[in-house]
Amino acid sequence: MNVISTTEKQPFVREKNWWRGAVIYQVYPRSYQDSNGDGVGDLLGIVHRLPYIASLGVDAVWISPFFASPMKDFGYDVSDYRDVDPMFGSLADFDAVIETAHSYGLKVLIDLVLSHTSDQHPWFVESRSSRDNPRANWYVWAEAKPDGTPPNNWLSIFGGPAWQWDTERQQYYMHNFLTSQPDLNFHEPQVQAALLDIAEFWLERGVDGFRLDTINYYTHDALLRDNPPLAPEARRAKTAPAVNPYTWQDHVYDKSRPENLVFLRKLRAVMEPYNAAAVGEVGDDQRDLEIVGEYTSGDDMIHMCYAFDLLSGSTPSPDYVRDVMEEVVRVAASGWVCWAYSNHDVMRHISRWALGQAGARAFTTLMMCLRGSTCIYQGEELGLPEADLAFEDLQDPYGIQFWPEFKGRDGCRTPMVWDREHHHGGFSDAGRTWLPVSQEHLPLSVAQSEQDPGALIHHYRRAIAFRHAHSALKTGEISRLSVAGTCLSFTRKDDREELFCAFNLSDEPATIAAPEGPWHTVGSELNSASPMADGKLHLGPWQPCIMQRERA
Incomplete structure (x- = not known):
């Protein structure tokens, strides 16, 4: 592995409002850099590439999950919140990430997946063992209807009912995602206390904040009322593909509940002494920006949230961008949005919007001029398109479920390309990588882009520097x-x-x-x-x- 950048190290300071107007760089650790030749990216690989990330001029790096996990959903099914999965390294390796990032002036946000755990988490193993154990109420359990069917009409975003029958406990448990990802019961005070302790654990370890996965999914309706249907003309396929019946319901009872605000205030209080910040993921097709406003307005709420208004759909027209910005002013004037075009859950925007280099530059400059903070996804700065994968190469259960109408998320998760002249584009020395390296990406690799004065990466650096040079763009x-x-x-x-x-x-x-x-x-x-x-x-x-x- 060759170090791409010689960015100088600098003293680390965590200012109280460092997150306002910040530019965040998202790393999907499986696909960033493999340091030990097993075909999977890891924490020491990230350490090696931190000088490159710092050279972009960003303020922070968000690292997607690296916790111990059975990997049914690639780390978003956590079995131990306080340890690193051996696939990614160790806690000592994570400490090296923090120390090195801070030496370059970079803040570190980690993904906290609080709405659900793995079904192999000790909490769930105990909870399902009986109806009267100490953690019996830590998950969302419900009786079957008299005919044996699930308690209501709630759906999983990954397909099928949001309920799975458990033969051991003889009840249904709720899962907004995979059946192996049971939902925690946020109506149980002990659950909230345990999750706040986990946040404190990582804050004490030096993290500068969190990306909060599925933040509006934490709390459900305690009465388990049915979601009402949506008329076809009212359906907006932003958080799920149109082929998924999940988009046919108005999700007013299974997520985005007002009770959620109580926990968010508690989490903010835990973070406040550390000057840490959080960015929440809001997935709601009907009122996402309104929820962003609710969750981020006030000094006792979450610092910032992102929605899917610029993470989905066709190329945003000027009218669409204006309407979105005006809605933010209307419903979240005192809140704070974090804008992104691409991430690990959606098709890369270069492909989604069919952008050439000139269009990519224009939208990059636009994002750096918007009010809010911004997040760029690994490889976006290179102009990487969505990778085209064969069905037999897919790993994502979401894509396998809805293939071929929806090809899932693997196309945006393929390995980062560092140098086309190296094996697997410089990502790994392994014979085979967890997802194949896209051959289409190789000419756009970091090494080749650095040598090309017209490459997109240079425009990203200039646009980020321009944003930092103008206070009105950061916080105005x-x-x-x-x-x-x-x-x-x-x-x-x-x-x-x-x-x-x-x-x-x-x-x-x-x-x-x-x-x-x-x-x-x-x-x-x-x-x-x-x-x-x-x-x-x-x-x-x-x-x-x-x-x-x-x-x-």
């Missing part, structure tokens, strides 16, 4: 959202500066009016256009214009 307000043809524009303003941001989200030239008043163009390194003598902005295909108001 957003206003004057406007659409003119294929162009989106808005202003960002704080007490130090005001910026006008316009984007031509099209492969055709466009002309819009320049803002009134004394402005000067900034962001020439991002191909920012300047107004012409006619007082108009003539934007080329996919071209931005960013201007700073001159002070009197």
